[in-house]
Amino acid sequence: MTKLFFKQGACSLAPHIVLEWIGKPYEAVRVTSGSPEILAVNPTGAVPVLQEDDGWVLTQAGAILEYLANKHPEAGLGGGDSIRARAETHKWSAFLTSDVHAAFWPVFMPDRYTTDPSDAAKAAVFDAAIAQVRKKFAILNDHMAGREWFLDGGRSVIDAYSFPMIRWARGKLPNGLTDYPHVQALHDRLAADQSVQTILAREAGK
Numbered sequence: 001m002t003k004l005f006f007k008q009g010a011c012s013l014a015p016h017i018v019l020e021w022i023g024k025p026y027e028a029v030r031v032t033s034g035s036p037e038i039l040a041v042n043p044t045g046a047v048p049v050l051q052e053d054d055g056w057v058l059t060q061a062g063a064i065l066e067y068l069a070n071k072h073p074e075a076g077l078g079g080g081d082s083i084r085a086r087a088e089t090h091k092w093s094a095f096l097t098s099d100v101h102a103a104f105w106p107v108f109m110p111d112r113y114t115t116d117p118s119d120a121a122k123a124a125v126f127d128a129a130i131a132q133v134r135k136k137f138a139i140l141n142d143h144m145a146g147r148e149w150f151l152d153g154g155r156s157v158i159d160a161y162s163f164p165m166i167r168w169a170r171g172k173l174p175n176g177l178t179d180y181p182h183v184q185a186l187h188d189r190l191a192a193d194q195s196v197q198t199i200l201a202r203e204a205g206k
C-alpha cells in the first residue's frame with residue numbers, strides 16, 4: 001500500500017489531502033523530526049516522503065504531488081492535459097516550493113539565518129521574512145481574484161499544495177489573511193471540503 005510519512009500541519013498536509021481526494025487505500029505514517037524512521041527514507045529528515053509497495057521512495061512535495069496526479073488521472077487533479085496546462089501546473093508548483101515555502105523558513109527558524117544569537121537579531125530576521133511572505137501572498141492573492149481554483153483545469157494538486165502555506169500565513173502574519181481576501185476565500189473553500197476536514201482531524205490526532 002502507498003505510504004505517506006507526515007508531520008502535523010507541515011507541507012506533507014498537501015499530499016495527505018491529495019491521497020484522500022484520490023480515494024484509494026494508503027497508509028499515513030506520523031513521524032517526528034530527526035527520528036530514525038524518517039531518516040531511513042529521507043536523509044534530509046524532511047517530510048513529505050512517499051513510499052510505494054516495492055520500496056520505491058519519492059521525496060519533495062512538488063514531485064510527490066505531480067506523481068500522484070499522473071498515477072491517478074481518473075481523479076482529475078493534474079490541472080489539465082494540454083502542454084500549456086501542464087506548464088502552468090509546474091509553474092505554480094515551483095512557485096510554491098521555491099518562493100512561498102522558502103519564504104517561510106526564516107519565519108519558522110530565524111536562528112538559522114543569522115550568526116548573531118541575540119533575540120534582537122532573530123526578531124530582525126523574522127520581520128524581514130514576514131515581509132517576503134507578504135510579497136508572495138500579494139502575488140497569490142492577485143492570481144486568485146475571480147478564480148475558484150489555482151488552475152483553469154479545476155481543483156488540482158496545486159490547491160492542496162497551497163493549503164498548508166495558507167494556514168502558516170494565517171497563523172504567522174500579524175493580520176492573518178485580512179489583506180488577502182482571495183487567498184482567504186480559497187482557504188475557506190478548501191477548509192469546507194470533507195476530505196480536508198478528515199485529514200486535519202487525523203493529523204491533529206482526533
Ligand SMILES: N[C@@H](CCC(=O)N[C@@H](CS)C(=O)NCC(=O)O)C(=O)O
Pocket residue numbers: 007010011012033034045046047048059060061062097
Ligand atoms: N524541499 C522539500 C522541503 C520539505 C520540508 O522543508 N519539510 C519540512 C516540513 S514543511 C520538514 O520536514 N522539515 C524538517 C523538520 O522539520 O525536521 C519539499 O518540498 O518537500
